[in-house]
Amino acid sequence: MTSEGFGHPYAVLRPVRSGNTFEETIEHLLQAIRVGLFPPGQKLPSERDLAAHLGVSRATLREALAELQQAGYLEVRRGRYGGTYILESAASTGAEEGRIDPEELRDVLTFRAVIEPAAAEVAAQADLPASARQHLQACLTDLQAAEQGSYRARDARFHIAVAELTGSPTLITAVAETRARTSALLDKIPLLPANLEHSNQQHEAITGAILRGDAAQARTLMADHLEGTAALLRGFLEG
Amino acid sequence: MTSEGFGHPYAVLRPVRSGNTFEETIEHLLQAIRVGLFPPGQKLPSERDLAAHLGVSRATLREALAELQQAGYLEVRRGRYGGTYILESAASTGAEEGRIDPEELRDVLTFRAVIEPAAAEVAAQADLPASARQHLQACLTDLQAAEQGSYRARDARFHIAVAELTGSPTLITAVAETRARTSALLDKIPLLPANLEHSNQQHEAITGAILRGDAAQARTLMADHLEGTAALLRGFLEG
C-alpha cells in the first residue's frame, strides 16, 4: 500500500515527462531489445523510420543510439544496406547490481497478474485469422528451441504475441511494458536456471487453449504460469 | 484487428512523445478534471506544486493553465490563499462534435473490460485498512447523491477509488486513463439519461462485495456493470 492517503490527486496526476527525451528514447529502445523485439544479429529499422515512429527528431534518436552503441549493445554499418545491428551482448545482461525496490516488485507482479491472464482470455475469445494463429505458433516453436541465453527474450516475445492476438493496442503496450519491467527485475537476481521444461509445457498448453478458443482455460493456465516467476521474485526479495 | 501484420515492431515501439509538453500537460489536466479529481468549486494545487508533480517547468504549466482558463474551465485568484479554481462549466462538456473512431472504441472497451473487473477482484482480496474502506464508502455515498451534471465525474471517481484499493500505482493510472478515454467517448454521443438507479444498485453491490472480501463476486459484478456502458457505446456506433 502506498504511504499516501486515498483519493490523493497525485495518485492519478502522474508526471508528463519522466526525464530527457533522449533518456526516454534510450529506455524505449532498451525495452524493445529486452523484450526480444530485435533479436541479436538483426538490424533496427532505419534511423529516419525509427525517429518518425518514436515521435522524436533524428538528432535525438541518434544521441540515444550513440549511447547504446557505446554501451556495446549495437553496431553500426554505413552504406547502402547498412544499418544498426543488435549485438549478442545485448541479450546477456547478466546479474546487474542494484537492489530490488519492493514497491516496484509488488506493482509489477500485481499488474502482470491482471493483464496477462486477461490477454490470454481475450485472445482465446477472439476470432483469429490464420496469420495470427501462425504467428503465435511460430513464437512458441521459436521459444522451445531457445538456449539459456535467448530464453528470456523469446519468452517475452511469446507473451507479447498472445497480447497481439487481442488486437488492442493499449493491451499490447501494457503487456510489453510489464514484460520489460519484469525482465529488468529478473536481471537483478542471480540466475537460477528455471525449470525450462515445465515452462515450455505451460506455454504449449496456453497456446493450445487459445487456438481452440477455450478462454477460461487460457486464463487459468496463464495465471498459473505467471505464478512461477512471481514466486521466484518474491522469494528472492524476502531471502 | 489492426491492419498491420503480427509481430510488427511498431506495435510495441510506441511514440516517446505525443506532442508538445505543453499540449500533453493540458491533456493531463483535462483528464484529471474529466475524471472528477477536481470537482467544480475546488482549487488546484499551487502552480509550483503541480509543476513539480507533473515533471514540467512552471512556465510550461502556466501556458497550459492559461489555455484552460481561456477555454473557461478555470478561474484564477491572486494573493495569499488564492489559487486556480475549477469552474462549473468544466463539468458540463455536453455533446462535443466529432465522430467516434471505431478502433479507439474497441480498444478502450477491451482494455476497460480487462482492468476494471480485475481491479475490483484484487481490491476485494486485499487486506484493507479502515481508511481505505471509508474512502470507498465515501465515494459511493457521494456518487449516489449526484445530480445529472455531476454524475459522470463522480462515477469515474468511484471507479478510481476501487483501483486505489489495490495499492498498485500502475493499475490506478491505467484505470484513471481508461476512464478519461471513456468519458471523452461518452461526450460524443447524445446523452440518453442512463438508468442511474440501476447503476447505483450495481455500485452498491460492488462496494459490498469488495468490503466483505468476495473477490469472485466483485469481479463479476464489475464486469456486468461495465457492460451497460459498453453496450450503449457500441449501439451508438452501429446506429
Next chain:
DNA sequence: CTCCAATGGACTAGTTTCAGTCCATGGCGT
C-alpha cells in the same frame, strides 16, 4: 565499371522547455 539509392553522419537555424529570480497581490495574524 559506373551510377543509383538507401543508409548513417554532420551541421545550422529556429523553437520549445527549463531553472532561477524577482515582482504583485491580498487574506490573516499580530
Next chain:
DNA sequence: ACGCCATGGACTGAAACTAGTCCATTGGAG
C-alpha cells in the same frame, strides 16, 4: 493598521529538442 508570506505573474539566459539540409559510405543494378 501593519507586515507576513503563500500564492499567481513576468522575465531572462541557458539547455534541449526539432526540422531541414547536405555530405559520406557502400552494396547492388545496369
